[in-house]
Amino acid sequence: MFHQISSIFYFCKKYGWKKQKYRKIFNHLKIILFIIPFLISVNKTYATDLPKPLKSEDFHEVDIEKVKIGRLLFHDKILSANRNIACATCHSHDLGGSDGLSLGIGEGGQGIGLERTAGAGDDKIKKRIPRNALALWNLGFKDITTLLHDGRVTKSDTFGNGFNTPAQELLPKGLDNIVAVQALFPMTRQFEMAGNPGENEIIGLVSKVGKDSMRIDRVWPVITHRIRGIPEYVELFKNAFDDVNGPLDINITHIVNSIAAFEIHEWTSFDSPFDEYLNGDKHALTLKQINGMNLFYGKANCSSCHSGSLLSDQKFHSIGIPQFGPGRTRPFDPYARDVGRMVETDNINDMYKFKTPALRNVSLTAPYGHNGAYPTLKSIIKHHLNPIKMNKNWKPEYANLPKATWLEEIDFVTFSDKREQDRILSSIDIQPIELNDKEIDELVSFLKSLTGRSGNQRPLGKPDKVPSGLSID
Numbered sequence: 101m102f103h104q105i106s107s108i109f110y111f112c113k114k115y116g117w118k119k120q121k122y123r124k125i126f127n128h129l130k131i132i133l134f135i136i137p138f139l140i141s142v143n144k145t146y147a148t149d150l151p152k153p154l155k156s157e158d159f160h161e162v163d164i165e166k167v168k169i170g171r172l173l174f175h176d177k178i179l180s181a182n183r184n185i186a187c188a189t190c191h192s193h194d195l196g197g198s199d200g201l202s203l204g205i206g207e208g209g210q211g212i213g214l215e216r217t218a219g220a221g222d223d224k225i226k227k228r229i230p231r232n233a234l235a236l237w238n239l240g241f242k243d244i245t246t247l248l249h250d251g252r253v254t255k256s257d258t259f260g261n262g263f264n265t266p267a268q269e270l271l272p273k274g275l276d277n278i279v280a281v282q283a284l285f286p287m288t289r290q291f292e293m294a295g296n297p298g299e300n301e302i303i304g305l306v307s308k309v310g311k312d313s314m315r316i317d318r319v320w321p322v323i324t325h326r327i328r329g330i331p332e333y334v335e336l337f338k339n340a341f342d343d344v345n346g347p348l349d350i351n352i353t354h355i356v357n358s359i360a361a362f363e364i365h366e367w368t369s370f371d372s373p374f375d376e377y378l379n380g381d382k383h384a385l386t387l388k389q390i391n392g393m394n395l396f397y398g399k400a401n402c403s404s405c406h407s408g409s410l411l412s413d414q415k416f417h418s419i420g421i422p423q424f425g426p427g428r429t430r431p432f433d434p435y436a437r438d439v440g441r442m443v444e445t446d447n448i449n450d451m452y453k454f455k456t457p458a459l460r461n462v463s464l465t466a467p468y469g470h471n472g473a474y475p476t477l478k479s480i481i482k483h484h485l486n487p488i489k490m491n492k493n494w495k496p497e498y499a500n501l502p503k504a505t506w507l508e509e510i511d512f513v514t515f516s517d518k519r520e521q522d523r524i525l526s527s528i529d530i531q532p533i534e535l536n537d538k539e540i541d542e543l544v545s546f547l548k549s550l551t552g553r554s555g556n557q558r559p560l561g562k563p564d565k566v567p568s569g570l571s572i573d
């Protein structure tokens with residue numbers, strides 16, 4: 101190759117060295133000096149370095165006594181307004197910390213996971229959860245700065261308390277981390293855990309009309325009062341927290357700090373073949389997985405967004421996922437749609453953008469996309485490679501939506517709206533890439549290598565009972 105390039109550039113003809121061997125050596129060096137910078141430049145353009153191996157010190161430390169309380173609270177329906185749904189209802193141990201549905205069934209539903217129904221009679225759901233239930237893997241990673249599909253829980257000093265959240269300046273003090281912050285909000289949301297207007301005191305406090313309307317902080321003392329009234333919880337809190345000596349010392353901060361401790365302890369995972377490879381075991385991955393890894397960090401350009409130790413840049417991108425369901429809208433939006441990050445920022449440049457999901461244990465968390473539009477890893481990869489084509493060829497039957505005939509009229513209204521579809525497609529900010537079927541299969545194989553050896557077999561699992569005496573899903 102060097103000889104061919106040298107003949108093209110006439111390197112061998114420019115120098116009249118007397119000895120042929122010195123001339124050849126010199127010209128080889130010239131070509132090497134020309135080629136190496138070029139290859140380095142290409143590598144930097146099309147590939148990203150592999151992430152550093154994860155270590156236990158990369159995660160927030162948790163106290164095991166808080167973890168024990170959090171495990172019970174996570175599975176206890178006492179935190180929901182109508183006492184009929186728990187965190188674990190939509191974040192199941194058996195489904196990678198998610199629920200296996202495209203759009204979740206919250207308040208009013210029955211059952212759990214893939215068997216969950218939309219309820220019946222007066223208790224049936226009034227609306228689907230607008231977004232796919234996020235899995236809980238590695239939320240305790242210290243470098244996480246934003247949570248949820250639209251980033252409505254973000255590290256920020258906008259309100260002087262370290263976080264930008266729906267509570268704004270009303271956020272309680274003493275929260276251990278961003279995971280505890282996020283745990284505050286499902287119990288305040290109508291279709292998740294708070295219930296519908298007229299059903300209970302909690303939703304009444306959230307939706308109260310007047311100058312102090314939407315004061316979600318009113319909910320937390322009511323929930324706390326319930327916990328204070330259960331002797332078993334009081335004793336557990338006294339044992340875990342130095343500042344709790346009796347029921348009245350318990351506050352919402354103790355509750356969500358405990359839930360966060362459990363989530364971090366239970367779903368921290370870095371025991372995958374990929375982790376073993378990063379730690380030096382070059383035989384941990386198969387040849388097919390290595391080929392997929394090289395595509396991921398090279399030609400397929402996946403790592404331009406799925407970067408870092410959790411394989412997420414924690415930024416927001418518009419990739420044209422087919423829209424359906426009620427979506428999350430701004431108050432003045434005239435119909436069901438989902439404008440993504442723009443809901444939080446009101447910035448038109450954020451329209452239809454959603455947070456890059458972390459990919460560790462991704463094989464356990466189907467379906468995929470902010471609304472669970474794609475049932476398999478292969479289908480979501482193909483969408484990334486050609487979003488416009490995949491969007492236009494998408495079919496409603498790809499979505500896993502528990503039957504709710506009274507909601508069918510709006511389930512796919514956005515998908516059927518040509519103008520909205522055109523706006524979504526025109527916002528796409530990733531470029532098409534051509535891969536053949538073999539390369540796509542290699543990418544799938546690599547993504548499966550991100551699955552921890554322990555999988556869904558988590559350290560503590562589901563308790564047999566909870567202190568409230570309510571049933572466990």
